[in-house]
Amino acid sequence: MxxxxxxxxxxxxxxxxxxxxxxxxxxxxxxxxxxxxxxxxxxxxxxxxxxxxxxxxxxxxxxxxxxxxxxxxxxxxxxxxxxxxxxxxxxxxxxxxxxxxxxxxxxxxxxxxxxxxxxxxxxQTPFWTLPDDIAELMTLLLAPEKNSACYCPFNGTLSVAHQLATQQQNVYTELPLVSPLPYISNLLADQAIEHRVSHPIFNPAWLKPGALVQFDYCFSCPPSKQRYNVKQINDLYGRFPEQPLYGDIVHIRHLLSQCRKQSIAVVTESILQRTAGKEWGFKKQLLEEGIIKAIIRLPSSSLAPYRDTPCLMIFDKQKHHRDIMIFDASTAYFRAHVKRNQIYPQPNTLRNLDVIYQQIEEQENTSHSRLVSYDKLTENDYNMQVDRYLTKAPPKQLKAVSSETVPLSELADLIRGQSVKSDNMLNGDQFLEVMVSDISAEGVVEQAGKPVIVNEYRERAIQQRLKPGDILLVIKGHTGKVGLVPTICGNNWIASQSFQIIRLKKGTWIKDPVVLFQYLSSSAGQAILQQLRSGASVPLLQTRDIKKLPIPKMSDEEQEMAQHNWEEIRSIHAEIRFLQDKALTFRRKIWHH
The missing domain is CATH 1.20.1260 (Ferritin)
Structure with a gap:
């Protein structure tokens, strides 16, 4: 009303x-x-x-x-x-x-x-907060005992704070943005939430002599895509041992520093996927400590400020969790159907919250949940992305491939394309950068379309200079697309940062790069590449996964067939281009300028 x-x-x-x-x-x-x-x-x-x-x-x-x-x-x-x-x-x-x-x-x-x-x-929203369904799910998953001390930092968690207050919890917020809304809510809803206006990272406000206040349960929805220079935070409480750059780690570290029992935080899928540097060490430590209980992927557009797919991470300091639950709540079964005539519709809101709670608590393995072992997580370099553990069944084409395989790294050298920027237009060396759009329909790199003139980046450009027979694998965006560098190519062609260069080693059982190119382009090769795809808003293929890519052992006859097949493909595409040119010529015969 x-x-x-x-x-x-x-x-x-x-x-x-x-x-x-x-x-x-x-x-x-x-x-x-x-x-x-x-x-x-x-x-x-x-x-x-x-x-x-x-x-x-x-x-x-x-x-x-x-x-x-x-x-x-x-x-x-x-x-x-x-x-x-x-x-x-x-x-x-x-x-x-x-x-x-x-x-x-x-x-x-x-x-x-x-x-x-x-x-x-x-x-225009200055004070966005979590939708009701996700706030309800967060309180359901932690299920704090009555009269527990519950901490809700950041403005996004205000809706959680209100739900906790209705459950007769003692609620404490820490809000970076000044607004009358929290106090209006306290007054009109007759709640006694204790609000403090301060930035939890730069100036934590819930303090006791000599330490941060410890709360029973913590709920957090921090801003996404944040980066921090931790050295400038001037932290006196030892919260950030990794000296991280990405906000997800900073926010989680802060939350854990003020939690006694359990915490739940909204994170981006990017932090789950990253397996290098400080992110790798951070996740490794949390797994060894056994405090990660579960990871839940939410529908991709359920949280407006989050461009990456949002996820929930549950941390439990009361019990050692050697294995963690991976749960996909982005499927149709958990997405609510929003009626068009709703006054304030929200896309991809949640339903069946009780099922999510029950299956996580009972650690059920289903089509959308999996209890993943510590050993499996370690094997995957602490990559916790949901798709890595909840994938669809391999396509039928894979059954026809030889069961005897070797990892790609044994057959080829991998060179990761890096950013090369023009930095000296007068005295630099000119290179031509191959872009994804330079790969033709049949898969040949016909030209290198982007000139770059470099001085400072010269050594980097030389390292990723292309050679005839190199295979270019797109690892960012249009992941899995493959291009073959032709026999005649410029000695100043380089790969853009969208590519992984695959260069066949000498002395392997593969006779010609065309054979490996044909396999990677095939339905079987593409199916495996798509299963390895990670990333949230931008699909990615990681180098360590590409190195492990299984390549089936092929007989001489199979390799000759692949090479012959490639010649047929090129011949067909040449005929297609001829017919296209012929059609254009006929069109021009009628009227011309």
Missing amino acids: STDVILRMIDDNDRDEIWYCDQLLLLGQLIAWAWLEKKQLLPSSLSIFGLQPATVRENLARLSALADSACHPEIFGFSCLQSIPQDKVDTLISNLNKALQAELIIYPEIPHTLQQLINRAGK
């Missing part, structure tokens, strides 16, 4: 305007004012009935200055008026007066309604 009323009081078509959220916050302030008057907690001179637009600023200042309530400055001291057009303020106050006189406002429902509408504002 309150949602319908509020949508009639404001124009929802304005939600892309920069002032839309301020309008909602102003409405929240005014409804909080009406609630205080309804409870007879204000002097008679501060009545909201008959409010005039010209007196709004003055009255909010008077409310903020009242000395008998600690929450008034946080609610009314935040000015929302500057950005809102005056005609919108006039309309809002007029509509509010009518709604109050008709007693249409249901006060406890207002905080949730405001938050849902603020979440809809897209890029």
